[in-house]
Amino acid sequence: MTPGARVAAAIEVLERIRGGEPAEKALTNWARTARYAGSKDRAALRDHVFSVLRCWWSCAAWGGGEDGRALLLGSLRLQGIDADTVFTGEGHAPAPLTEVERVLAVPDATAVRDLPDWLWERFEASLGANAEAAVEALRVRAPIMLRVNARRATRAAAQARLASEGIVAQPVEIARHALQVIDGERKITTSQCYAEGWVELQDGSSQAAMEALELPDGARVLDYCAGGGGKVLALAARVTGAFFAHDAAPQRMRDLPVRAARAGVDVGLLTQPEGEFDLVLCDAPCSGSGTWRRTPEAKWALTPERLEELTRLQLRILSEAAPLVAPAGRLVYATCSVLKEENQDVIARFASENPEWTVREMQHWPISETGDGFFLSQLERVC
Numbered sequence: 001m002t003p004g005a006r007v008a009a010a011i012e013v014l015e016r017i018r019g020g021e022p023a024e025k026a027l028t029n030w031a032r033t034a035r036y037a038g039s040k041d042r043a044a045l046r047d048h049v050f051s052v053l054r055c056w057w058s059c060a061a062w063g064g065g066e067d068g069r070a071l072l073l074g075s076l077r078l079q080g081i082d083a084d085t086v087f088t089g090e091g092h093a094p095a096p097l098t099e100v101e102r103v104l105a106v107p108d109a110t111a112v113r114d115l116p117d118w119l120w121e122r123f124e125a126s127l128g129a130n131a132e133a134a135v136e137a138l139r140v141r142a143p144i145m146l147r148v149n150a151r152r153a154t155r156a157a158a159q160a161r162l163a164s165e166g167i168v169a170q171p172v173e174i175a176r177h178a179l180q181v182i183d184g185e186r187k188i189t190t191s192q193c194y195a196e197g198w199v200e201l202q203d204g205s206s207q208a209a210m211e212a213l214e215l216p217d218g219a220r221v222l223d224y225c226a227g228g229g230g231k232v233l234a235l236a237a238r239v240t241g242a243f244f245a246h247d248a249a250p251q252r253m254r255d256l257p258v259r260a261a262r263a264g265v266d267v268g269l270l271t272q273p274e275g276e277f278d279l280v281l282c283d284a285p286c287s288g289s290g291t292w293r294r295t296p297e298a299k300w301a302l303t304p305e306r307l308e309e310l311t312r313l314q315l316r317i318l319s320e321a322a323p324l325v326a327p328a329g330r331l332v333y334a335t336c337s338v339l340k341e342e343n344q345d346v347i348a349r350f351a352s353e354n355p356e357w358t359v360r361e362m363q364h365w366p367i368s369e370t371g372d373g374f375f376l377s378q379l380e381r382v383c
């Protein structure tokens with residue numbers, strides 16, 4: 001496909017999204033009707049669509065409207081691409097720019113903030129002077145991060161082996177085993193390095209948070225909201241111990257046995273956890289506000305009601321998990337949100353309703369070049 005045809009396809013997909021289709025579904029549905037599109041075309045299309053979703057209001061301001069064509073025009077202008085070279089009308093490219101489109105005024109960049117107003121208030125209340133930087137960070141593409149599995153390889157060995165498979169990655173400071181992928185990201189999941197469990201895809205802040213947990217050899221660990229199991233795998237790579245995973249929706253853990261086998265670790269799946277664990281991790285469902293550059297639709301879809309519902313669920317999960325912690329053990333609460341309603345406020349409320357628990361530590365990771373926004377709190381029983 002030509003650059004113009006890719007932009008035309010992106011306009012079509014954005015129209016589907018405006019019509020109510022979720023972005024992933026709209027992209028899949030489009031691909032079904034366009035068998036001629038190769039993997040590079042699909043990746044380019046996705047980039048166009050996600051660039052708009054991350055910066056919807058800026059694109060609308062720079063493109064003079066909120067239909068697919070205006071949004072794409074705005075997105076190209078924002079990226080400094082001469083739209084006349086793409087809107088040519090040739091082949092499958094979109095029609096040439098009209099005079100009105102060509103003379104659109106460049107808006108004042110500071111006047112547009114790509115976040116719903118109600119959320120801006122929450123960002124300011126949560127992050128203070130860092131709120132603007134967080135909103136700005138959510139406007140750009142997320143880094144592709146790998147965690148090197150210390151049970152299989154050193155970071156240097158994994159970096160060299162990835163390079164031999166055409167994947168350029170470099171060590172970054174955020175976590176001890178973190179590599180940032182610079183080139184060849186589409187080869188990761190088909191590489192030998194990945195198949196043999198040397199590396200896993202995992203955001204830098206999640207890696208750093210799992211490294212921050214004190215974990216003695218032989219510990220019994222329960223990942224209470226395990227999902228795909230990224231966190232428990234990171235913990236199991238650190239020490240020998242007994243590792244278990246639970247999720248209220250067990251089907252979310254379906255890939256975990258394969259991932260654990262690849263990584264060379266054992267993780268038991270528990271539908272009804274019982275007994276005592278030295279560490280119980282609650283990586284709770286949340287707004288995901290720290291990860292919205294990966295899932296930009298979510299920042300426009302969240303409502304105050306949904307946020308409130310999530311905080312109730314987060315408190316409930318902590319109450320369910322707390323009895324599973326051994327007397328001298330730790331209850332760990334984590335979210336990939338930057339909102340204090342889901343972080344400090346949940347912890348403060350839990351501690352005030354459960355005075356036998358005290359907060360030992362609270363840590364925040366900002367949305368950065370190598371990590372998503374992340375929150376971690378560790379609680380212990382009062383002696």
Ligand SMILES: C[S@@+](CC[C@H](N)C(=O)[O-])C[C@H]1O[C@@H](n2cnc3c(N)ncnc32)[C@H](O)[C@@H]1O
Nearest residue numbers: 225226227228229230231247248249283284285
């Ligand atoms: C943020 S995700 C977990 C991500 C996962 N830890 C990882 O690293 O990939 C939250 C998970 O909590 C699960 N969940 C929701 N309500 C729950 C509950 N009451 N008890 C346990 N898990 C729950 C969801 O099904 C979801 O998989």
